Amino acid sequence: MTDAATDVPLTLAVAAKRYNAQVAASLEMEQAPRPSPTVTTGDCATAWAMLDRCLAASPQIADALDKGGCLVVVEVPGPDWIRPVRETLKLYLSGPTEMDDAQFKTMMETLALPDDEETPFSEEPEEPVRPEWAWFSELGEKDRHWAPHDIDSMTTALGNGKGVIMLASRLDRMPASVRHAADHHLTLPTLDGAAMTVAAHVLTGHHPSITIDDRLCGYLNPDILRLSRRLGEDGDAWIQRLRSFANLASQAIPYAGPKLADLHGMDDAKKWGLNLLEDLKEYRAGRLPWQDVDRGCLLVGPTGTGKTSFARILAGTTGLPLVTGSHSEWQAAGHLGHMLAAMRSTFNRARIEAPCILFLDEVDAFPDRQSLRNNQRDYSLQVVNALLEATDGTLAREGVVLLAAANSLAVDPALVRPGRLDRVIMVSLPDDQALAGILRQHLGPDHLPGVDLLPYVAGMVASGAEAELWARDAKRKARRAGRPMTPEDLVADIPRPEAVSPDLHFRVAVHEAGHAIAAAIEMPGKVQIVKVQGDHAGVRFELGQFDTAAHARSHIRILLAGRAAEELCLGAAGFGSGGPVNSDLARATSLAASMLAGHGFGDRLLWLGNAAPENAASFLSAHPSLADQVSRMLTEEHERVMALLRPRQQAIDKVACILLERGSMSGHELEVLVAAIPTSTELAL
Known part of the structure; x- marks a missing residue:
């Protein structure tokens, strides 16, 4: 579709608009009616508007569609758009031939003659041969869909000089070979108000004076567009009906969740x-x-x-x-x-x-x-x-x-x-109060009304997603039993820690008290909560980023503080400081190795790679000198945290007792306690 005078590629719609402007100017009319494609349904009129916009923006594809003999992939907004887009594109490809300059000049001269004179048009040129196309679409589209043997059909069509058009709502629903071999890729946009205005004009021949908000266009689909058409109505009536539907649809499912x-x-x-x-x-x-x-x-x-x-x-x-x-x-x-x-x-x-x-x-x-x-x-x-x-x-x-x-x-x-x-x-895991609130939110007011849920989750280290699962499982138990929910239904689904010996429980409390006190001193105001409940134990604090080597060393001391507290209060460290890749010792080792190997804080200014926790052991095995440096750093920081905690053994004992009694304590409560208990000058020496 090319204007011979300017050699500017045109789409059919742009050419028709220019032609109408010429006719209107020659006949001194206010407006000439715009020729519209022969579409009778709202979905095809809308597909025409989307195709028209895409081809106007991609003249090389419009030109390729005129010539044929190529492979074109067309991506439509959704599976329900495949049929109307295919029908409309077929109509587009078989559209009328543009009137050339000589024909237009002859027509104008004829219109200017008196009514009793008549000069016949020159003989009409022969209708150009339109290219032939083979059509395919994604699996699941009921009229015509992709099948493995279609590669042979496509190959045959292209070999015979025909073009191939493949339509899909998602690129991953068509064969990769077709995507890669395609000469052109045309992506239709999502609906917006401008497209609906053009569609109304195409469908009714009347340019509407109202439009639809872009956001509401998302509620329109081909079925609605097709069913909303009424015989004899103008563009405003069609747009108004669609607007009413979209407004209702947008409010049909109001948000009913938590605020x-x-x-x-x-x-x-x-x-x-x-x-x-x-x-x-x-x-x-x-x-x-x-x-x-x-x-x-x-x-x-x-x-x-x-x-x-x-x-x-x-x-x-x-x-x-x-x-x-x-x-x-x-x-x-x-x-x-x-x-x-x-x-x-x-x-x-x-x-x-x-x-x-x-x-x-x-x-x-x-x-x-x-x-x-x-x-x-x-x-x-x-x-x-x-x-x-x-x-x-x-x-x-x-x-x-x-x-x-x-x-x-x-x-x-x-x-x-x-x-x-x-x-x-x-964002961190919820504390006890928040976890109880989340659980209540998921249970709703009809299940266990008036029951205090805090005792059921106290000391637990769990996420809101886990609380939702507990509530869902408890509801299902009560529903299948045909009775109101009981606390036992809830308790049955909340995982309880395995029972541990009093000695191990105390060791865990001392260990976590060491971490917590070191964190409160090294990073004031950052500790959020300390918990001890069987295997659910830990200190949660706001870590932030390591900006300097001093920050990283401070975190290493916090990681080693649990081991140091056990040595000070119990005489020796237990197995809880080491072991798996997420243990205190493994994380401290990985952090030290990362500092030295990846950030240039070793004895040489050299980058050796990133020592991630999962590969730190093999990384250090491959660099023995680096392993020696890491060992020295960990020993130094262990001695420093020992010196930090030694005069605070009374605080460690107090925090451990509170943890044993209540299972948890807040960061603010911890800092108040640490500040209130005097340090021992004698132990510091």
């Missing part, structure tokens, strides 16, 4: 979310510019701490749509080009849905560019750069609140700079 105000645990995230809620109210009222909205946040914490649930609750509380994406979801789209296209599609959908919440999960799966090595460096670099480009606040992202989740802070530093995920919130 931010009801959230247990995650106090910092909850505070940020409530502030965002107020900002969004001001923004939507036109009283606050978007640049003043606190709109980017990264939640960092272990699996099961409720990061994904927080995204759902935030969207439900604000009443905004939730758009989601993740590294694994985008990677599943295919090779690099398809992965980047899937990533861009997610961000484009968020812009269409705005205002909305865009939640990006597992962002720590995107590597730090500084850590990339030769192996697949180019691939990973392009992926990270694409993510940074998409999240850049300087791009069109108004109305999109960017919320992300990660299990660790091992992300590219550019991702957490201002303008992207500029606020980082650490």
Whole structure:
């Protein structure tokens, strides 16, 4: 479809519009009616609008469709769009021939003659031969679908000079060989208000004066578009009917989950979310510019701490749509080009849905560019750069609140700079009160009403996801028994620690008291909770990042403090300090090796590699001199933490007794106790 005068590629719709403008100007009419394709259903009219937009933006594909003899992959918004897009594309490919300049000039001269004179048009040129096409679509589309033997059919069609068009809603639903061999790839956009305006014009011949909000277009599907057409109605009537349906559909399933105000645990995230809620109210009222909205946040914490649930609750509380994406979801789209296209599609959908919440999960799966090595460096670099480009606040992202989740802070530093995920919130496992609140939330008011749940979870180290599982299992037991839930139903599903001897229990309490007191001294204000309950024992504190060697050494002392407390109070260390890869000794060894080998804090300024916990032992075996340095460092820090705890044995005993009695104590309570108990000058010597 090429204009011979200017050699500018045109789509059929653009050519028709230019032709109408010429006719209108010559006849001095206000407006000439725009020729429309012969479509009689709303879904095909909408498919026409989407195809028209894509081909206008991709003239090389429009030209290829005119010529034929090639393999074209067409990606549609969903499986239900395959039939209307195929029907409409067939109509598009068999459309009328454009009138050339000579024919147009002759027609104008004829129209200018008096009514009694008539000059016949020159003979019409022969109808050009239209290319032939073979059609295929993804498995599951009822009229025509992909089958393995179709490769032979495609090969035969292409060998005979025919073209092949393959339609699919997702690229991974078509054969990889077809994707790779395709000459052209056409991706239809999601519906928006502009496309619906064009569709109304195409369907009714009347340009509507109203439109549909882009966000509401997501509730329209081909069946609705087809059923909403009424004979004789103009474009406004059709658009109005669709608007009414979309408005109802958007309110059909109101959010009925917990609100931010009801959230247990995650106090910092909850505070940020409530502030965002107020900002969004001001923004939507036109009283606050978007640049003043606190709109980017990264939640960092272990699996099961409720990061994904927080995204759902935030969207439900604000009443905004939730758009989601993740590294694994985008990677599943295919090779690099398809992965980047899937990533861009997610961000484009968020812009269409705005205002909305865009939640990006597992962002720590995107590597730090500084850590990339030769192996697949180019691939990973392009992926990270694409993510940074998409999240850049300087791009069109108004109305999109960017919320992300990660299990660790091992992300590219550019991702957490201002303008992207500029606020980082650490999320930890819930304490006893929060865990009881989460359990009550999942049980609801109808199960165990009035029962205090705190005793059932006191001292437990568990996530909100585990509490949800306990509640679900207890409900099922009561439901199958045909009776109200009893406390026994709940207790049966909460895992209890195996019984341990009093001596071992006391040793564990002393061990954790050593960790807790060292952490309270080394990192004031960072300890959150200390727990001791059988094998559920530990100290939770806000770690942050290691900025210097001194910070890393401080953490090594905290890791060795449990062993030191056992030596001071019990005469010797037990097996609890070492053993598996996540033990205190293994983590301290890995951290020391990483400092020396990977960060240049050894006796030589040399990078030897990263000593991760899982390979630290083999790494040190391969570097004996490095192993000697690590051993010396651990010995030095062990002596220092011994000196730190020796004058505080009274505090260790007191904390251990509280842990034995109650199972846990808060970080604030710990710091008050440590400050109140005087240190022993005699023991310090």
